Amino acid sequence: MAKILIVDDEPAIRELFKYVFEDSGHEVATANNGLEALDALQNGAPDFMVLDISMPEMSGTEMITELGRRAARDPRLGNIPYVVMTGENFMESELNSVFAAASGFVCFFPKMTPPERVLEKALEVFKNRGQ
Amino acid sequence: MRTTLRLHLIILAASLPPILVLLACVPGFKPGYTYAFLIAAAAAVFSAFFSARAILSGMVLPVAKVSSGVRNFIAADYRLEAVIPKQGWPEAKDLISGLNRLMLELSAYRAFHLNQVVEDRAKAQALIETITDGVMLVDDRGQLIYSNQKALNLLCIPKQEPNIALPGCVRQQDFLAALTDIMSSQENNIKAEVEVKSQDETYSIVKNFQVIARQFSLATLKRPGRIIVLRDVTVEKEIESARETLFHMITHDMRAPLTSIQGYAQLMRKSVGASPAAEKGLDIILRSSIRLSGMIEDILNTIKLEHGDMKLSPVVINAGDLCARVFEVHEPLAARKNIKFSLFTPSEKTEFSGDIGLLERVITNLVGNSLKFTPSRGNVALSCRRAGGEVVFSVEDNGPGIPKGKHAEIFKKYAQLDEHKFMGFGLGLAMCKMAVELHKGRIWIESEEGKGSTFAFAVPVK
Numbered sequence: 001m002a003k004i005l006i007v008d009d010e011p012a013i014r015e016l017f018k019y020v021f022e023d024s025g026h027e028v029a030t031a032n033n034g035l036e037a038l039d040a041l042q043n044g045a046p047d048f049m050v051l052d053i054s055m056p057e058m059s060g061t062e063m064i065t066e067l068g069r070r071a072a073r074d075p076r077l078g079n080i081p082y083v084v085m086t087g088e089n090f091m092e093s094e095l096n097s098v099f100a101a102a103s104g105f106v107c108f109f110p111k112m113t114p115p116e117r118v119l120e121k122a123l124e125v126f127k128n129r130g131q
Numbered sequence: 132m133r134t135t136l137r138l139h140l141i142i143l144a145a146s147l148p149p150i151l152v153l154l155a156c157v158p159g160f161k162p163g164y165t166y167a168f169l170i171a172a173a174a175a176v177f178s179a180f181f182s183a184r185a186i187l188s189g190m191v192l193p194v195a196k197v198s199s200g201v202r203n204f205i206a207a208d209y210r211l212e213a214v215i216p217k218q219g220w221p222e223a224k225d226l227i228s229g230l231n232r233l234m235l236e237l238s239a240y241r242a243f244h245l246n247q248v249v250e251d252r253a254k255a256q257a258l259i260e261t262i263t264d265g266v267m268l269v270d271d272r273g274q275l276i277y278s279n280q281k282a283l284n285l286l287c288i289p290k291q292e293p294n295i296a297l298p299g300c301v302r303q304q305d306f307l308a309a310l311t312d313i314m315s316s317q318e319n320n321i322k323a324e325v326e327v328k329s330q331d332e333t334y335s336i337v338k339n340f341q342v343i344a345r346q347f348s349l350a351t352l353k354r355p356g357r358i359i360v361l362r363d364v365t366v367e368k369e370i371e372s373a374r375e376t377l378f379h380m381i382t383h384d385m386r387a388p389l390t391s392i393q394g395y396a397q398l399m400r401k402s403v404g405a406s407p408a409a410e411k412g413l414d415i416i417l418r419s420s421i422r423l424s425g426m427i428e429d430i431l432n433t434i435k436l437e438h439g440d441m442k443l444s445p446v447v448i449n450a451g452d453l454c455a456r457v458f459e460v461h462e463p464l465a466a467r468k469n470i471k472f473s474l475f476t477p478s479e480k481t482e483f484s485g486d487i488g489l490l491e492r493v494i495t496n497l498v499g500n501s502l503k504f505t506p507s508r509g510n511v512a513l514s515c516r517r518a519g520g521e522v523v524f525s526v527e528d529n530g531p532g533i534p535k536g537k538h539a540e541i542f543k544k545y546a547q548l549d550e551h552k553f554m555g556f557g558l559g560l561a562m563c564k565m566a567v568e569l570h571k572g573r574i575w576i577e578s579e580e581g582k583g584s585t586f587a588f589a590v591p592v593k
Binding site for chain 2: 010011012013015016019020023111112114
């Protein structure tokens with residue numbers, strides 16, 4: 001069983017991922033935006049994160065930048081594996097410069113990828129990290 | 132609960148037959164059997180009750196939850212308020228889990244697509260409201276489907292007006308006339324110029340607009356609608372007219388000194404007992420000044436033809452003589468370029484009525500072009516003939532030819548093939564077309580790239 005944090009401003013997408021992950025026996029926390037996600041991280045780092053990019057208050061890009069800053073003080077935050085769900089409105093170069101450069105980044109998924117496939121990726125990461 | 136009662140009765144009915152069979156098999160009825168029978172019947176009722184309870188909570192109630200859950204999901208417009216709690220036997224739990232997954236996916240998809248539609252619409256709206264042209268979409272009956280604020284302002288249509296239809300709702304009179312024509316036309320692509328007069332307190336302002344209408348199809352429209360663009364071309368028009376005025380002024384003022392050059396060169400050739408070298412120089416001065424005055428003539432003609440100011444001075448023209456004159460002027464040039472230049476005129480007298488000065492410029496331009504682009508040792512032939520009610524003039528060469536796609540374009544003003552950039556004004560052929568059309572004639576080109584070109588025009592005899 002792993003702890004997974006889902007960060008997305010669309011409740012329907014959050015619920016879908018939560019349901020599928022919980023159904024497979026994982027513990028799921030959700031956050032509506034980057035700010036809420038950072039708050040949630042204060043209660044302990046999850047094993048995996050699923051991030052949306054465009055969200056109100058704090059976007060996925062801003063959140064990862066801030067997370068990098070906080071990791072300097074709290075090393076536990078430094079290496080949380082995460083995947084990014086991308087829409088069509090983003091420049092690949094911009095995404096790469098923020099996400100791919102940060103530690104913990106696993107891969108991009110196009111938005112509306114079935115949660116099962118994202119979960120498969122998470123399990124692969126756990127296996128590689130020896131969990 | 133009807134389902135519960137039904138289940139009880141079914142299980143009871145299923146457990147009673149063995150008891151009855153047992154009774155029927157017992158020979159003679161003894162009093163002790165009554166108790167046995169009652170106990171068996173009670174056991175049957177008891178087991179019916181508990182099996183029904185088990186089936187009910189294991190399968191029937193979960194199925195009932197599933198169906199009410201799906202009904203609520205549909206009633207809430209495919210938004211899942213809460214997942215169906217998993218309960219009952221493992222098969223029922225699997226069913227509920229799968230269904231929850233499907234409903235969650237459906238509501239997520241719905242949210243995703245709605246967001247996308249809203250975003251796409253916002254993008255399109257931002258673009259359309261930002262551009263300075265008025266833009267409208269109308270259906271085949273003229274009903275407005277979409278427009279930007281600019282278009283409504285230009286046509287003086289209040290935004291709150293429901294069911295806006297074109298041209299009926301247009302309050303701006305100048306646009307009303309143009310749009311009435313456009314909406315009644317069946318053509319695919321229409322361009323119209325509209326002069327819009329408006330009056331404020333002190334000035335009356337005239338603005339020029341170009342109205343462009345093009346057919347387009349939407350999946351929801353049975354027949355094609357139209358996209359209509361209203362473009363303010365006032366500044367372009369002003370620039371164009373300023374350029375033309377400047378052109379006109381320059382060329383007009385160039386004529387006088389040119390006439391002096393020509394006159395004095397002719398005078399010198401006659402009066403000065405010149406040496407062969409001076410003679411040659413004077414010839415070049417004369418030829419060049421004749422060419423220059425031809426060019427000036429072309430510019431002035433183009434401007435006059437375009438503005439509709441050109442008045443024809445028709446006389447009876449002998450087609451052969453006209454060709455011979457142009458031929459004679461160009462012969463030395465052809466000889467210098469080592470081009471075989473030939474003339475074919477009909478043996479019988481071919482006469483028609485036209486403006487001799489203008490038509491001479493047309494033939495001069497066509498011959499001049501051919502001689503300019505045909506390489507050394509090539510052939511150029513000028514001919515004229517009578518064909519039906521027309522006189523046809525043609526200039527044929529075996530030069531580089533003109534690509535098929537450019538045949539219509541080269542008759543437009545300032546049009547030049549890329550490879551001929553900066554080799555003249557690009558006015559000649561435009562002037563030829565307008566001059567021939569003013570004679571109620573037609574002009575065309577037959578050409579194949581690499582094989583040569585034939586420029587021809589026909590004017591009616593009468």
